[in-house]
Amino acid sequence: MAEHDTIATFLDGLASAAPTPGGGGAAAISGAMGAALVSMVCNLTIGKKKYVEVEAELEDMLAQSEALRAQLTGMIAEDVAAFDAVMGAYGLPKATDEEKAARAEKIQAALKVATDVPLACCRACRAVIDLAEVVADKGNLNVISDAGVAVLTAHAGLRSAALNVYVNAKGLDDRDFADARLKELEGLLGDAGDLNEKVYDVVKAKVN
């Protein structure tokens, strides 16, 4: 399950009783849609006479949003791999003490990856929100609603991925590792909600 599936196939997999894809993949797609919509607004602003003054800045935004889109798209598959690794580790034999120790070690290693993958998604979604704020302010008025959708989907992606960070960090024995991730996460969530509302209000005022 990754970006080369059709949308319908991905949604079928999401709805099914199969453990992957799940909310982590949906979070990555939300973020990737946000990045793509920032790119769309940039692409429909750059080259227009009326917006020549912001052209250089939006070209820079576009390079950033396209890099984030590539990262977030890749995370659809990374999330599946991270989850499958955790499930695989839980499935290891545990008949002897040696097996138990090896299994516990594998579970912990897999949980660290499964904490870091959604945290990277949060980081990328937060960056998309910051870009959406700029394009909502300076982008082509004819497509400004797309800047609004960008911030809404990226914010949903951020909070969705955050839930997966919480779930996996909870199972970690290495509390220093977990606490450092949770601390970074709180920083990323920080004022994201307020920023989301601010950008939404800016866009809503422009389309009404």
Added chain:
Amino acid sequence: MAEHDTIATFLDGLASAAPTPGGGGAAAISGAMGAALVSMVCNLTIGKKKYVEVEAELEDMLAQSEALRAQLTGMIAEDVAAFDAVMGAYGLPKATDEEKAARAEKIQAALKVATDVPLACCRACRAVIDLAEVVADKGNLNVISDAGVAVLTAHAGLRSAALNVYVNAKGLDDRDFADARLKELEGLLGDAGDLNEKVYDVVKAKVN
């Protein structure tokens, strides 16, 4: 551009300077992912001994979420068609008074459809939020984070589609038609934000 595109192709189209797909399609996908995740939680709860008491209720929820998922998935293509019809109407000839009148009529008819399509998306997303509230409360604790992602993505879909209702309703000459849609929209948005936060808090408490 519709559900039979790959995710990567859809995202490429979203990011491009092509006018479709745009935020309306992203809204439909957000809603469809929300519905799919409600289904996932139902599918991973139904049949488990521990959850036998809620089984009948979740079977009913599952039927509803799957119907909503089908509707929302279809809206990806409906949004493109509605937008293309508006653009097509604007492109009609306007050399004579007769042509001008015919063009204006076509634009107004297309804008009515382009208002009703995202409004139907809002309606479906709102229904997904209500289902997510129930599964966050009663679903299998092992996949409860997916109920949280369901509400977040459906709420982003609702507000994203709302922006497209505003954009198209603004251009309507038939203010009775527009006002009726805007009134319904305000009802759908109503307490959706509070409900989103409530469900998110319930899920966050369960995963921490």
